[in-house]
Amino acid sequence: MQVEIQLTRQRIGVSRFRSSGLLAEQGAEVEFCGLVRGQENGMAIAALEYEAYSPMAEREMRRIIEDIGRRHRCLLVRVIHRIGVVPVGEAAICVDIAARHRAEAFAMLAEFMDRLKQDVPIWKRQPLTADALAELKAK
Numbered sequence: 001m002q003v004e005i006q007l008t009r010q011r012i013g014v015s016r017f018r019s020s021g022l023l024a025e026q027g028a029e030v031e032f033c034g035l036v037r038g039q040e041n042g043m044a045i046a047a048l049e050y051e052a053y054s055p056m057a058e059r060e061m062r063r064i065i066e067d068i069g070r071r072h073r074c075l076l077v078r079v080i081h082r083i084g085v086v087p088v089g090e091a092a093i094c095v096d097i098a099a100r101h102r103a104e105a106f107a108m109l110a111e112f113m114d115r116l117k118q119d120v121p122i123w124k125r126q127p128l129t130a131d132a133l134a135e136l137k138a139k
Contacts, residue, residue, distance in 0.1 A: 001069045004078040005058045007122075012080050012091040026075055026098045030105035032113070033091040045127040047087045052122040057081075060120045064112060072107040074099040079112075081122060085136065 012033070036048050065077045076098040086092045095112065099105040116122075128136065 001066075001074055002076045003062055003065050004076075005061050005065075006080045007052055007054050007057060007083050008080060009082070009084040012082055012094050025100055027100050028098070028102040028105045030097045030099075030102070030109050031094065032109055033094045034113075036086050036088050036090055036092055038088045040127040043127065044129070045088065046130040046133040047085050047128040048092065049085050049125040049128060050081075050083045050092060050122055051125060052081070052083050052120075054083075057121050061116065064115045064119060065108075068108055068111045068115070072099075072104045072111070074104055074108050077108065077112070083122070085128065085133070087133070 036045075038044060040048065061079055061081075065079075069077070074097050076096070078096040079093070081093045082091065093116075095109060097105040097108050099108070
């Protein structure tokens with residue numbers, strides 16, 4: 001299984017993200033992008049800020065993918081997680097999974113996202129209101 005993991009401060013460009021059926025054995029591709037919503041805990045927000053201990057986060061994501069991959073055989077798992085300030089409507093994470101069959105890809109995705117939130121050292125900091133985001137940009 002090919003595994004690609006990237007933490008970035010750049011906006012995630014979904015068009016460059018997909019594998020587009022490049023693998024001959026591939027019969028399914030599942031793509032998930034988690035977007036920042038305009039509300040957090042009932043409060044209107046303009047952005048979320050993520051921070052991570054990058055070497056450990058990347059290592060833990062790879063470990064999780066390899067563990068899940070023993071049960072759900074996939075061909076490719078590509079993860080891009082954004083860190084820093086992510087405005088409402090933009091992707092905080094995108095996961096692309098190629099597999100021979102859709103059931104394997106969906107199972108990998110569901111289990112990976114559950115374990116990512118539980119085990120990977122990426123933290124969502126205090127949500128930013130429009131005023132706080134404007135102040136941050138002014139600095």
